[in-house]
Amino acid sequence: MLSVVIPVYNEEDGLAALFDRLYPALDALGLRYEVIFINDGSRDRSPGILAEQFKRRPDVTRVILFNGNFGQHRAILAGFAHCRGERIVTLDADLQNPPEDIATLLAKMDEGHDYVGSIRRMRQDAAWRRWASKAMNGLRAKLTRINITDQGCMLRAYSRDIVSLINQCGEMNTFIPALAYQFARNPAEVVVGHEERFAGESKYSLYSLIRLNFDLVTSFSVVPLQWFSLLGMAISAGAGLLVLLLLGRRLIIGPEEGGLFTLFAIAFFLIGLALFGIGLIGEYVGRIYSEVRQRPRYVISTVLEQRE
Numbered sequence: 001m002l003s004v005v006i007p008v009y010n011e012e013d014g015l016a017a018l019f020d021r022l023y024p025a026l027d028a029l030g031l032r033y034e035v036i037f038i039n040d041g042s043r044d045r046s047p048g049i050l051a052e053q054f055k056r057r058p059d060v061t062r063v064i065l066f067n068g069n070f071g072q073h074r075a076i077l078a079g080f081a082h083c084r085g086e087r088i089v090t091l092d093a094d095l096q097n098p099p100e101d102i103a104t105l106l107a108k109m110d111e112g113h114d115y116v117g118s119i120r121r122m123r124q125d126a127a128w129r130r131w132a133s134k135a136m137n138g139l140r141a142k143l144t145r146i147n148i149t150d151q152g153c154m155l156r157a158y159s160r161d162i163v164s165l166i167n168q169c170g171e172m173n174t175f176i177p178a179l180a181y182q183f184a185r186n187p188a189e190v191v192v193g194h195e196e197r198f199a200g201e202s203k204y205s206l207y208s209l210i211r212l213n214f215d216l217v218t219s220f221s222v223v224p225l226q227w228f229s230l231l232g233m234a235i236s237a238g239a240g241l242l243v244l245l246l247l248g249r250r251l252i253i254g255p256e257e258g259g260l261f262t263l264f265a266i267a268f269f270l271i272g273l274a275l276f277g278i279g280l281i282g283e284y285v286g287r288i289y290s291e292v293r294q295r296p297r298y299v300i301s302t303v304l305e306q307r308e
Contacts, residue, residue: 002026002033003085004102007075011093012045019053022091022099026060029103036062036079037093041069054304063304070298072154073176078298080163088158090176097155101192105157108190114159115184117177119150120194146178148189155192156180172290172297174219218283225284228277235273 004026008015026033035057037050050063064078076090087109089102097118108116158166158180165183166176181187217224 001031001086002029002106003079003083003088004033004035005038005076005079005083005088005090006035006093007038007040007072007079008042008046008050008093009040009069009072009075010042010044010046012042012049014093014095015046015049015053018093018095018099021095023057023060025099025102029106034060034062034083034085036064036083038064038075038079039066040072040075041066051304058306061304062306063302064300065302065304067299067301073174074298076154076176077166078300080167082303083163086160088160088163090154090156090158092154096195097153098193098195101155102157104190104192105155108188109157109159111188113184113186113188115162115180115187116157117148117150117181117187117189118153118155118192119189120153121191146181148177148181150189151175151177153192153194170291171219172295173287178219218287222284224280228280231273232277235270 004022006018011018022035026035037053039047039050047065050065054061054063062082064082066075066078079090080088087106089105091097091099091102097120101118105116105118154177156177162180162183166179169179
């Protein structure tokens with residue numbers, strides 16, 4: 001009835017604590033469930049710890065081992081491809097989202113919602129991450145029609161229909177919560193807890209977060225290209241008016257000296273704008289290039305599971 005999908009990357013120090021809280025919380029639900037761990041190319045003892053946990057609870061535990069690091073969202077996609085539950089919950093392995101809140105998401109689904117997102121209560125992240133997240137939430141809301149209050153929280157619940165539709169998508173780079181929101185007929189959100197990491201540190205650097213948000217924006221909207229086109233049209237019109245103004249001054253006042261640095265400033269501004277536009281187009285072209293190569297999104301080396 002329930003599948004819990006958990007991507008794991010270098011989490012050896014916190015896995016024991018995760019097991020101690022996760023399984024009792026799921027047992028208390030009184031449902032048939034499975035937990036799917038996806039090891040995303042960890043370089044520490046995480047694969048061995050997951051294998052030991054599979055031996056302890058083979059009836060409800062499945063482990064997918066990647067042969068490299070493919071990223072959190074591709075790990076979740078692998079979990080979606082292998083899960084068997086009617087309801088699927090995604091959860092990070094760092095214990096920042098309490099496993100006990102899974103019951104809150106399922107209770108919301110009982111009200112008839114096919115996708116339930118989450119909003120972190122009193123986030124325990126650094127100030128710069130909270131500010132950056134808020135800024136990107138606002139930008140994403142303007143660029144797309146996806147209304148997700150807290151896009152960075154991966155504690156989310158999906159119906160089997162939503163996961164089946166996601167599995168039909170063959171995109172190399174995507175953002176799963178936004179994709180699910182587009183497919184959902186009756187989405188909802190709930191407030192969940194947020195704690196400090198039990199051990200280790202975040203695997204997302206500033207660069208990784210920027211890349212993730214590029215995936216979100218470029219995968220679900222062409223508005224940036226449209227805005228840039230409008231900006232180019234406005235600048236062209238302004239440049240035409242400036243030419244007419246300078247021509248009129250030349251005819252009325254005659255030759256003038258000065259204004260060299262102003263022209264330099266305008267030229268540098270236009271050059272920077274052109275480079276920004278080339279980079280923006282490059283982001284879209286790069287994603288097209290990734291898609292047309294049709295390489296596998298991930299490579300699985302081993303699956304540990306108890307076959308029925």
